[in-house]
Amino acid sequence: xxxxxxxxxxxxxxxxxxxxxxxxxxxxxxxxxxxxxxxxxxxxxxxxxxxxxxxxxxxxxxxxxxxxxxxxxxxxxxxxxxxxxxxxxxxxxxxxxxxxxxxxxxxxxxxxxxxxxxxxxxxxxxxxxxxxxxxxxxxxxxxxxxxxxxxxxxxxxxxxxxxxxxxxxxxxxxxxxxxxxxxxxxxxxxxxxxxxxxxxxxxxxxxxxxxxxxxxxxxxxxxxxxxxxxxxxxxxxxxxxxxxxxxxxxxxxxxxxxxxx
Amino acid sequence: xxxxxxxxxxxxxxxxxxxxxxxxxxxxxxxxxxxxxxxxxxxxxxxxxxxxxxxxxxxxxxxxxxxxxxxxxxxxxxxxxxxxxxxxxxxxxxxxxxxxxxxxxxxxxxxxxxxxxxxxxxxxxxxxxxxxxxxxxxxxxxxxxxxxxxxxxxxxxxxxxxxxxxxxxxxxxxxxxxxxxxxxxxxxxxxxxxxxxxxxxxxxxxxxxxxxxxxxxxxxxxxxxxxxxxxxxxxxxxxxxxxx
Numbered sequence: 001x002x003x004x005x006x007x008x009x010x011x012x013x014x015x016x017x018x019x020x021x022x023x024x025x026x027x028x029x030x031x032x033x034x035x036x037x038x039x040x041x042x043x044x045x046x047x048x049x050x051x052x053x054x055x056x057x058x059x060x061x062x063x064x065x066x067x068x069x070x071x072x073x074x075x076x077x078x079x080x081x082x083x084x085x086x087x088x089x090x091x092x093x094x095x096x097x098x099x100x101x102x103x104x105x106x107x108x109x110x111x112x113x114x115x116x117x118x119x120x121x122x123x124x125x126x127x128x129x130x131x132x133x134x135x136x137x138x139x140x141x142x143x144x145x146x147x148x149x150x151x152x153x154x155x156x157x158x159x160x161x162x163x164x165x166x167x168x169x170x171x172x173x174x175x176x177x178x179x180x181x182x183x184x185x186x187x188x189x190x191x192x193x194x195x196x197x198x199x200x201x202x203x204x205x206x207x208x209x210x211x212x213x214x215x216x217x218x219x220x221x222x223x224x225x226x227x228x229x230x231x232x233x234x235x236x237x238x239x240x241x242x243x244x245x246x247x248x249x250x251x252x253x254x255x256x257x258x259x260x261x
Numbered sequence: 262x263x264x265x266x267x268x269x270x271x272x273x274x275x276x277x278x279x280x281x282x283x284x285x286x287x288x289x290x291x292x293x294x295x296x297x298x299x300x301x302x303x304x305x306x307x308x309x310x311x312x313x314x315x316x317x318x319x320x321x322x323x324x325x326x327x328x329x330x331x332x333x334x335x336x337x338x339x340x341x342x343x344x345x346x347x348x349x350x351x352x353x354x355x356x357x358x359x360x361x362x363x364x365x366x367x368x369x370x371x372x373x374x375x376x377x378x379x380x381x382x383x384x385x386x387x388x389x390x391x392x393x394x395x396x397x398x399x400x401x402x403x404x405x406x407x408x409x410x411x412x413x414x415x416x417x418x419x420x421x422x423x424x425x426x427x428x429x430x431x432x433x434x435x436x437x438x439x440x441x442x443x444x445x446x447x448x449x450x451x452x453x454x455x456x457x458x459x460x461x462x463x464x465x466x467x468x469x470x471x472x473x474x475x476x477x478x479x480x481x482x483x484x485x486x487x488x489x490x491x492x493x494x495x496x497x498x499x500x501x502x503x504x505x
Contacts, residue, residue, distance in 0.1 A: 001277065001280070001281075002277075002280075002281035002284070003277075003280040003281045003283070003284035006281060006284040006285050006288050007284050007287070007288065009288050010284070010287055010288030010289075010290075013288065013291070014291070017291060037339060038291075039293055039368050039380055039458075040289070040291050040292040040293065040295075041292060041293070041366070041380075041381070041435070041436045041437050042285075042289050042292055042295055042433065042435055042436070042437060043435050044434070044435035045432070045433045045434065045435055047432070048278075048324075049326065064301065064325075064326035064327060064328050064329075064429045064430065065326055065327070065432065066278070066300070066324055066325075066326050066327050067298075067327055067432060067433055068278065068281045068282060068285065068327070069282075069285035069288075069289070069298070069433065069435070070285070070435070071284075071285060071288045071289075072288040072289045072291075072292055075368075075380045075381060075436070076368070076370075076380045078341070078370075080339050080340050080341055081340070081341070082340040100400070100401075177400050179371065179375075179395055179399040179400065179401075179402055179412070180342070180343055180370060180371050180395075180402070182341045182343065182370065183370050183371065196371075196372055196373030197370045197371055197372065197373075199371060199375060199395065199397075199399065200397060200398075202398050202399075202400055209400060210400050210401055210413075211400075235291070236291070238465070239287075239290050239291055239465070242287050242290070242465055242468070242469060243284075243287055243288060245469065245472065246283075246284040246287050246288075246472065249280070249472055249473075249475075249476045250280060250284070252476060253276075253277070253280065253476060253479045256479065256480055256483045257483065259483075260483060260486060260487060260490070
């Protein structure tokens with residue numbers, strides 16, 4: 001009975017689907033999180049009678065063959081990089097990107113990773129770091145005695161130092177952009193890594209050449225739409241149930257066979 | 262006398278095949294651009310010269326083929342720039358080691374040579390049969406409704422969208438790929454929608470109903486087989502009593 005194993009592939013695929021959806025729902029309040037989507041493909045087909053094969057000596061051909069598919073598989077799980085809503089936090093090192101682009105983060109091993117979760121802090125050396133302590137690139141050091149940090153929409157960082165009247169320019173935050181953001185590899189902790197599928201990063205000044213602008217004192221929320229996730233969850237659960245019905249029905253058909261005689 | 266069993270057996274084999282098709286449809290209820298299939302059965306008549314013989318005057322069930330339901334699936338918005346949906350007839354052309362294959366699944370990505378590929382890594386071809394290369398430093402890829410691909414407003418070519426005289430003769434190969442021995446014909450009026458994917462066109466309610474019908478018919482088939490068996494056994498025991 002083919003339908004038994006076909007039903008099993010369907011259940012497996014829907015299980016993956018539920019896992020992806022539940023991860024989206026679990027991260028509905030994770031800042032900068034981008035929702036994921038599972039993509040499915042049909043499995044190989046068994047050709048019992050090929051379409052176009054000859055059906056008689058007179059040269060007539062079979063218009064449609066008999067091909068029976070072997071089920072389904074998960075082809076990809078990719079992220080959907082739409083803009084999340086921006087909420088004001090008032091924290092001067094909370095930065096949200098309004099538009100395309102990623103902050104560049106230096107990992108402890110020296111490689112560069114990318115994030116949209118702009119919840120930054122200062123470390124003991126006055127550098128701007130992520131909540132895990134990884135440095136924001138290019139490395140910016142806020143001078144001692146700074147009372148106020150201003151970051152404008154184009155990413156220019158200015159520090160107002162105690163006792164001075166004019167703010168001092170500290171540096172420029174650059175954003176990186178990818179031709180295919182869906183191809184980025186997730187590292188966890190809201191970080192992504194470049195892959196051949198994402199393409200090479202192009203860095204630039206925020207607000208220039210299609211890059212997004214920086215909003216100081218704000219955080220980009222997760223782009224997970226809970227309503228659509230819950231409906232997807234229901235769909236996935238129903239699909240899972242249907243596949244288990246397939247297995248049950250196939251089992252009953254086989255059971256009635258063995259009762260013969 | 263065994264004709265009843267043979268006729269019923271042909272139906273049982275056909276139902277088993279129908280069950281495999283139905284379960285494949287249900288398994289692919291969430292597969293991008295999947296087209297549901299249904300089995301076609303024909304009546305297989307015994308040779309007419311044997312019709313005069315009442316024992317040979319019967320017909321059986323023969324499965325003739327599987328037909329693809331070609332209705333378009335619903336479009337779902339993903340917002341991903343490399344997700345393309347065909348709104349209308351046609352197939353994207355992809356390059357494989359075994360030659361050109363066709364797919365309606367427009368969930369594309371790019372490979373390490375910056376070529377536009379399917380999610381399984383097969384290069385997607387433009388209307389001249391060449392691969393589409395995305396230049397280094399591209400910020401934004403846009404695809405216009407006629408299939409022209411632009412990288413930052415620079416044209417990279419036009420995606421090839423083809424159809425075939427008889428789409429039912431296309432052979433599914435899995436991974437959403439189809440193969441046809443017919444000559445492809447370019448499609449003009451199909452619109453390509455960027456940021457969308459075509460969903461499976463499987464109607465789960467119909468498939469569940471089909472499955473229940475298959476299961477019930479299979480039970481009936483078994484019952485006829487059992488009745489036939491009981492009938493024979495009865496006949497043998499009665500006949501043997503008379504002769505004794």
